[in-house]
Amino acid sequence: MLEPMARKTGSHAEQTGPRVRTAALQLFSKFGYAAVSMRQIAKEVGVQAGALYTYTPDKQALLFDLMRAHMLDLLDAYGRVARKNASPHQRLEDFVRFHIHYHIDRADEVFISYMELRNLTQDHFEAIEAFRRRYEAALEDILRAGQESGVFRVSDVRVTSMAIIAMLTGVNTWFRDEGRLSREALADIYWDMVARMISGVEVPA
Amino acid sequence: MLEPMARKTGSHAEQTGPRVRTAALQLFSKFGYAAVSMRQIAKEVGVQAGALYTYTPDKQALLFDLMRAHMLDLLDAYGRVARKNASPHQRLEDFVRFHIHYHIDRADEVFISYMELRNLTQDHFEAIEAFRRRYEAALEDILRAGQESGVFRVSDVRVTSMAIIAMLTGVNTWFRDEGRLSREALADIYWDMVARMISGVEVPA
DNA sequence: GTCTATAATGGGATAGAC
DNA sequence: GTCTATCCCATTATAGAC
The missing domain is CATH 1.10.10.60 (Homeodomain-like)
Known part of the structure; x- marks a missing residue:
């Protein structure tokens, strides 16, 4: 020295x-x-x-790197959690719990990845969107599997997957660890809502 | 002239x-x-x-005026649609259909009102948040009424209302009038999902 | 009510010394 | 790898003419 x-x-x-x-x-x-x-x-x-x-190299590259790293981490983390051979019901529960926990822990990354899409150049935007579609496709696969095996009753796989992701990601706008609910209680509530949403049970009008 | x-x-x-x-x-x-x-x-x-x-007077006031006008319009429009004496089930269906149609028609306003909150001064932020809470409270009232009369089974009124609003507002990020689904078909799908989510029917595990 | 001109400040990015 | 200094340009907002 x-x-x-x-x-x-x-x-x-x-x-x-x-x-x-x-x-x-x-x-x-x-x-x-x-x-x-x-x-x-x-x-x-x-x-x-x-x-x-x-x-x-510049400010734009800094933004893109952050968003790209977030999407790669997300896909990688989900890939390590997903059990392709489990039942659709189990796979969906895993997805819901994974999504909530993963996103709560990365509030800044999630916020940027939704809010700053319009500040990406065209090429960068398309790259990030491709990653996002892969994640959405993972959920759609689960819904389709459940639909085809008759355990789910989903009127539209695409719409249902967008609805589930929106409602789960929305947690980030209000959840605080110091609040009334623990993360586990929160995940239980969301899993209950999702399970009902896609259930094959008929609902009385 | x-x-x-x-x-x-x-x-x-x-x-x-x-x-x-x-x-x-x-x-x-x-x-x-x-x-x-x-x-x-x-x-x-x-x-x-x-x-x-x-x-x-300045750029900040321009932003605040846009957001304030949007929130006032929203509360006013919902106030004219809401039927306080209808059944919780009917009131919830009205809320879901109203929210989807109203928000689809005002994509720019909705986007700004969610994205630009952090660019408001403290006073302006609190004013907008107060309007938003009033809208959320309207939905919470419906859920509570249904819960208390036994027609809904909701594990947490606050969480359920946030989940419903997030999933409905999420429509704006992907729905296009030129797409596969009409607005009516879209609203039907979402109402079906929400109705199942809060239904009193037990779901098999 | 709108214009032109400008004040005062800050922006992204680069050059060259160390 | 970091610093200082700087280029060049854009920003919000105002002043005063018309």
């Missing part, structure tokens, strides 16, 4: 890269991509604005 | 005010509040940027 230890400047490559991403994630989520300046991100990280360009 | 008719400048007070609001609405919805400049709005209206300040 020939360099002074208390220096304010110097090389911190392995630390600074992730810190830039974390700062951008939090700031974009809180104020919106367009409202956040590179100078703000730099200040949060503790470097000068020019130094950010060591880690990203 | 003493003034020339083809003039580029002059007074158009009654026309320009609404045009400013319409342009702001569309641009904020498409690109986001922070990403839209007063110059862009002015260009869309066909005036110079300075002229906008005849109609709004």
